[in-house]
Amino acid sequence: MPAPPFDAATATTVTTTDGRSLVSFGGCNYHGLAHHPRVVHAAQDALARFGLSASASRETTGNARPHELLELETAGFLGSESALLVPDGYTANVAAAQAAARTHGVAILDERSHASLHDAAAAAGLHTLVYRHGDTDQASTMAAQHVEHGVVMMVDGVFAADGRIARLRELLAALPEDALLIVDDCHGFLTLGPDGRGTASHLGLHDPRIALTTTLAKGLGCAGGIVAGQHCFIERARRATAYVCTTPTPPALAEAAREALRVMRDEPWRLESLRDNASRLRAHAVRLGLAVCPDPTPIITFTLGTRDDMEHAQAALTAAGFRVPLIDYPGGPAPVYFRLMVSSEHTQDQIDSLAAALAGAISRPIRAAS
Template sequence: MNYLNDLAADIEGWKRDGRYRTIKVWESGSDTWMNLNGRKILQMSSNNYLGLTHHPKLKQAAIAAIEKYGVGSGSVRTITGTLDIHEQLELELAAFKGTEAALVFQSGFTTNQGALSSILGADDVVISDELNHASIIDGIRLTKASRRIFAHKDMNQLEAVLKETQKHRKRVVVTDGVFSMDGDIAPLPEIVQLAEAYDAIVYVDDAHASGVLGKNGKGSTDHFGLHGRVHIQIGTLSKAIGAVGGYVAGAQLLKEHLIHTARPFLFSTSQPPAVAATCLAAIQVLRDSGDLVTKLWENANGFRSELKGLGFDTGASETPIIPIIIGDPALTMRFSDRLLEEGVFAQGIVYPTVAMDKGRVRLIVTAQHTSEDLAFALNSLQKVGREFGLL
């Protein structure tokens, strides 16, 4: 049997459904305007929320770290791969998040895989919001724990599941802080209240809340004033922080346990020192100034209001993630392609990432977008939206 025939059949099916996509190869670094095939394109799909990828303090920190440490760490963290710059980053992250400790992983995805597979055993149950990120879903699949799903942000259903699962040793309620496809915020105060009432653990993935929600971008726990009541906070260093990596923030005992059990931590080479230094500089930039976060929210709220005024369906968005709901996968991808012709990159997102009838173009507004940038995007969206009968 030639396995490639099966792969080719899958690809042909995606093409028939209009869901096939090619990877865009950009000719410049992450920024508001980027080069694609010799053209300047307005970037409206980047996770570079605060524009830190080009911040001079971050670049200087990376260059200095390369000069001091070289380009790689040479080993996993538990052998010779923990340099003093890694320890400094974890101390700074813990202070920034208001927790006892923090542990850095190579990516946000591996952070969820490592943490969930470590803290959950066969006698436990994990209770997960139905729209949680793929990394959470995959992390749960690696465990032998029982699994329960509650409807998106449905607190009545969550309480019912908590009541039904009291026989389990540990119950861990898992939620995104900001949901990546819809841009809505988890009802964290209500989740915490229920977890406290039923003696459950609260686990929050703040990938899209890191650097976005809370004072100076400290995340959803700070946003809601829940310090000391959220047991496990997951953060990313790959989005608003401007580099790459992820981390767990929580108790010192949790950190020590993960060091001994989290397989991505144990079996992957640690962050290059330049990356760790970059992340450390980014946290210091956030700690010292909230101007970038303020600008991010001014841009996002104004842009979303303009889109709604034009008649676009932006779903449940309440953050800088702003989807335009279109529905049909093929139509969604054609809409995205047409926007690109107008000079705006807005990624079409279709099944299986979202439901078959919930295709959308996902826009992400950043602190670096100027009023002129956003006006250009709005004009292009209005033009293409009318062509497609969306307005």
């Protein structure tokens, strides 16, 4: 079932179809950049020049200057040799897997790696092995057993569905020199690391075996996908059908994403605020007895008793003026669970009010998410 539709949104609120304004703790607009005046203006300005769609593959007639500039600027920001822009984050994973499959044969994935990584490995024809969530020992054993087939590990930097930070250092330690580690950093990009450069940077890892993928729809609030890494890997991604046979991000959104990167550079308070807000909401959750992942990310997931209990709590939170998503999404801690997201734009008052409403909504026994 899709979530209830909304009629309008700001960085922290949604207007429901019956005209109510709810403070939203859902989605992944981590810095509210989808609504930032500079970003919106950049898109509007570029729309007037480029229209809505590039209308064809970048390899035929759809390659606009903003696409190439965005690649250069994103690679520079991430400290990568090279970057490739594709239509979205899902496609970035498929392009990365297709690039990997030219030189490697076996994909090793965490069971909670994002569904797009699992799909990407299958689409690229990689033989796939899956290890228990976070079990880097099992991942190492698998890598050792398949070393002669060429191993590529594929994992979320920050797990989309539980907010946990992947143990990339341990995964790298298990990999031989010629292996690859594809890190889907959709939720680490612009949330973790110095300047928001992501999970590997947060962990102090600069390893040529790492290739990064990310969406531009979350931290940057735009749309598109990026594969970043060593020049030779990106050149292989450039031959992937996921790149060659798709229409890219609209040029106007590429321009918006470039502006969003500049906003992040000009407004460094955003990262600080995001981290303060995440720690404030997490502290509230812990005080309420919710079993949440302690990692310092803006994603907080938990369950409460039965599905009925959770639906009841969600209705109470909606009545109190909050959108708190109860989701059924692959890779989560339970078949259905609460997934809260806090952004750099939320006020302390909004967070404290949510915690008060949550305390009121929790009226039945709590079962911990694992």
